[in-house]
Amino acid sequence: MFLNESYEHLETLNQLLLQLEQNPEEINVVHEMFRAAHTLKGMAATMGFERMAELTHQMENVMDLLRNRQLPVTTPILDTLFACATALENMVQSIEAGGSDDVDTTALVAQLQAAMSGQPTAGQAPQVPQETPAAPAEEMGPQPEEAAVSVMREALEQGLFAYQIRVELDIKAALKSVRAYMIFRNLEEMGTIVGSYPAADDIEQEKFDNWFVVWFVSRHSEEEIRDEIMDVLDVTNVSVQPYHPKQQAAPSVEQQVSATAEAPAAEPAASGTVKAETQPAMAAASQPAKASAPGGGAKGAKTAGKPSPRNQTLRVDISRIDRLMNMISEVVIDRSRLSLISSRINDPELTETVDHLHRLVGELQDIVLKLRMVPIENMFNRFPRMIRDLTKELNKQVELEMRGWETELDRTIMDEISDLMVHLIRNSLDHGLEPPEERRKLGKPETGKLVIAAYQRGNSVMIEVSDDGRGINREAVLKKAIEKGLTTPEEAQLLTDAQVYQFLFLAGFSTAKQVSDISGRGVGLDAVKTKIESLGGSVYVHSTPGKGTTFTIELPLTMSIIQALLVKVGGETYALPLTNVIEIAQVPAASVKQVHHVEMVPFRGDWIPLFRLHHFLELELTPQEDVVYIVIQRENKYLALQVDETLGEEEIVVKSLGNYLGSRFGLAGATIMGDGNVALILDGTQFVQV
Template sequence: MEMSEYKEIFKAESEEHLQQLNEALLGLEQNPEDMEYINNMFRSAHTLKGMSATMGFNTIAQLTHEMENIMDMIRKSQMTLTEKIIAIQFECLDTLEVLVENIDNPDAVDVSTLQCKLHSIMSLPSTAQDTVAVSEPITNLTYPAPPKNIDTEMPAAQSISVTEEVSCKEVINKEIKFTQEELAEIQLTRAHDQEVLIVKVFLDESCVLKAARSSMVLMNLNKLGKVIKTKPPEKELEDEKFDFSFLVVAATSQSMGSIQHRIENISEVTKVEIIPLYTHKKDAVDHGEKVREEKILDLANKNTIQQKKNESVKTGQSIRVNIERLDNLMNLVGELIINKIRLNQLATDIRSKDIEEALGTLDRLTNEIQTEVMESRMVPIDQIFSRFPRMVRDLAKSEGKQISLVIEGKEIELDRTVLDEIGDPLVHLLRNAVDHGVESPQERAKAGKSSEGLVRLAASRQRNTVLIEVQDDGKGMDPAKLRDAAVKKGLMSKEEVSKLCDEEAFNLIFLPGFSTNAVITDVSGRGVGMDVVKTKIESLGGNVSVKSVLGEGSIVTLQLPLTIAIIQSLMIRTAGETYAIPLNNVVRDVGIRSKDIKTIEGQEVILLRGEVLPLLRLNSTLDCPVKVNDKENLIVVVVEKMGNHFGFVVDELLGQQEVIIKSLDSKVLRSVKGFAGATIQGDGTVCLILDIGTLV
């Protein structure tokens, strides 16, 4: 079968499973006694193996199978978890990532050496392994003998019948046979207030990766409870020896509605039917076929009601959409908004009541379409954050440091375009926190700190922006050393740095070529990291600020717009030209008197609300023809950059307006500082959007 059309789907789902494996392995390293991490790894590896084998990617399937064998042996107490095993499993995950990335080139990586390492570990007796990372051997969970006098009506025979379809008129025509051990486990789950459900799952008949879908169903049911039995058996599910439906018997404390919602959200699952395995004694007054028939009627009615309740859930299933389609859709919405603004201007000239009413409806519909398109582009920031625990762990180990990474605000959403651009800046900030910020265990002990350092990565929503903070509890930054480093690097003179306050000295780290490291390493010393952060964030219309306390740590804050496609702007006019200032940068607009302007060292300033505010004549800043302005009253737009406020003197305020950002594709225009892009106004004229980050 030709599988090329499914490669992208395979890569996307494989990356998700590899991320889950990474997270579980990191958790296992921190909590080696928690067998749930092993179980999660086993399920993800099992699914990845089945998907790879189905697609014919045998190298991935074989390597995943070897990982799965080791996890299974640990789970069965046939092997003791060691640091060496964890290290090799991380090596396997790194290799699998390369193999998935180079899916069309199976010979990109030679896995024979890695497989030999895995085989050598499995062949060693438990006593010959490295130092044990856990205090006691890990043992399997065992269930005691089934308790007596459980208030539950269990079948006398060792089989229970389940209907093929949930219908009160149909007869029993399928059987699930339970062993004595499985029956004992079922009784024990009831004793712990869990319900035993029979879940029937129907797959789309066009489904190619049936084994992968069945594995995802089992993985989700195991998260919600415990899978007791499947029909057909799990081995046959893995080998795809079934049509397009299968049964699962699972114990859970979750409601049928939540389970049905969870399973139906799995791709290519078309229908889910759930029946409780049995009822309580109070519902059964007799034995035999009469009781069995009444029980099935009761369960069928309950399930029919539950299905009606969940009809709306089925409409919430998600699909994968190429990001290019969303970009094209956003561009079309942008053109629609531009034409809407044009129509509004024409309606103002015509002054027709009917046209105004029609445009009001058009305006509402356009806003709703825009909101829906914007929401469809929003992605949880966890997609970026989930990459960093592994990176921080590896970097800390390479430097002999003990670091705990705390992540907050994973659920915060950003536009996909913004999210794709902030990965590299966050990598630089986290590497700086580990390398420059957190001290070695010996240094921390001398300073009276715990041996384990803390790095915090947090996201939060603030109006129409998202704040991302990278904080460490390390040694902090010394402003004096920063000033000396700037002079030694030839970036500033002694006279210039002597005028800098401590907050301004902290911003020296963003200068190109600045570094306090005397030795260049793989991590730092070249003076390009923080410069990249500043340039990238400001190109997105955001700001960067830094605070630090010597001996206590540092915090770098990124302020980002939710989206960079459509923004709210303040429209202004100066020297006869119209410009847009992103509203995220605007603090306020005020009117001042020209006689209140003072000059300090050649810089015009004004005292505004107790703050000395530097003033910039926008026409001079943009090198526009300057007209003598002898007005007594002036208009000032106060903007913010990295925590500092500046005032732009403009000729006229035109009001707020939603604008569509068009990039300046020309190489000549891209090199001009001060402009973030352009937009088209309703009358068809082009208006430049000011980039406050590079303008002041």
């Protein structure tokens, strides 16, 4: 639990830092950063990871100054916070590996402390301090709700005093929420609390660092209020300032949310977080006359309106879902077997029961499959921070565009391709996009463009990584291929671009003149292709010299249960995944033509190659009057696979071939049929390459 939540909060922190870097004036983002860092600190302290807790505490101190506008948002400060986030991630990874949080953070802590004291951090020029007049309380820090401002204005008209009170507790104090409760109780005996920051619910749940703000109406003086609060144990500082509401009150949370809804959203994650933060505040504002102490009437304030339903999430170990999926797979096999038995017996009552079971198992299967599906956003969120760091290292300017966040993919597949995506992105940044000077000479914008997109097409998920860089040099690829003896100069001239780009996926093939630490175009692409194909997917390349390159990954939605077309070849039953099946055709044997020693069959007014599965499977081909074939598509290429007959569609469970057969060309796995026999699953897309 600690590890999972730590990674989630670090991901949130990185996203918010990126958002703040784009919009330094968005102080609300700093509030969310503070909350993420505070949660991390609390979790680390609870688990006994003191170094991690200390680093997050120092980060909180800087964020506190940022959100109160006592410290400007500068690039050096952001770089330091990014470095801190990286250090925290290294700590969590070390803990996950069985180690500790023993990472040297001395330099980072020193930079954070230098930033707090106004000294220049690494890479920041010294600034001449300027005298700035102290801002009144109502112009600094958090602002009260409009309802609270109205109450304070009325109180002033009646001769009462309105105060903004900031209370600081000892950072090492235990049970801070209890101390806050005692302070609220003492204040309620002296007057009326009309609002607080954070909200009363957050203070009750100890969702604050070591300070909070209270807006208070009373007949008592500042000194009396300060003395009353200082009597509470662990209070280190109290600031009581008169609050003078302006004629135009600060916008309420509801108004801010409304304005946010009308404005274009910067990040999907940010809007959701703002909503979560403002709900307690709106509940507290429903009774502005008196904001009760934590643990008291604050909960009652929520009952004024009907509470909104909460999303209830239950964390389940992935191995349990895998086990459930395996059991469902066995049920699917038994369902097929029952259907076969039912058709033989021909009993109406049994047939009806089997049909009902078929529907129930189908619904159960859909539910379990959805349990394994996660938004691709979970993977995409890793990339902006990585791209930021790489562009700084490479001195390149990149505009990142990501589309299809909501596209869902099997969790296991996503985990497998995450590192592969990182490799493709590194390739694009390092060798795809040109440096700013080169782009300027070519008449391109100095800022390159990188697009990462995901979308669903049929039963497949497509992921694209595109750049508008220099593209792949066809001649350089062919030259390297000829040098390695992969082709001859004569054959090279006849190869299509798609065939030429396939050389990039061979082990050790690279056209890069100098291999960098970041990537090398072609280095490791063989591993990318091997892994993608082991997952039942494919990878393609499209490139235009001078305009850019696109890598496209095609993946199945899930690896467990698929729709397949059953066919007979040489008396044996085989399964073909329907993903790439275009149509089934039948022509007289005399219609088959020979073109350059390749058999061709008609297809939609054109001719496509015929691949006889009998030869590949080493089965006897029985001469027939008609040729039955299945048309397979991969990208813009088509191939006809000859079979003896088609048996229809069926849902099958994909089983691994094991270590004995391994990743055999043309085979995607095996399945158990309803009659108990085993059928091999053919990967038709691999034949298209032949």
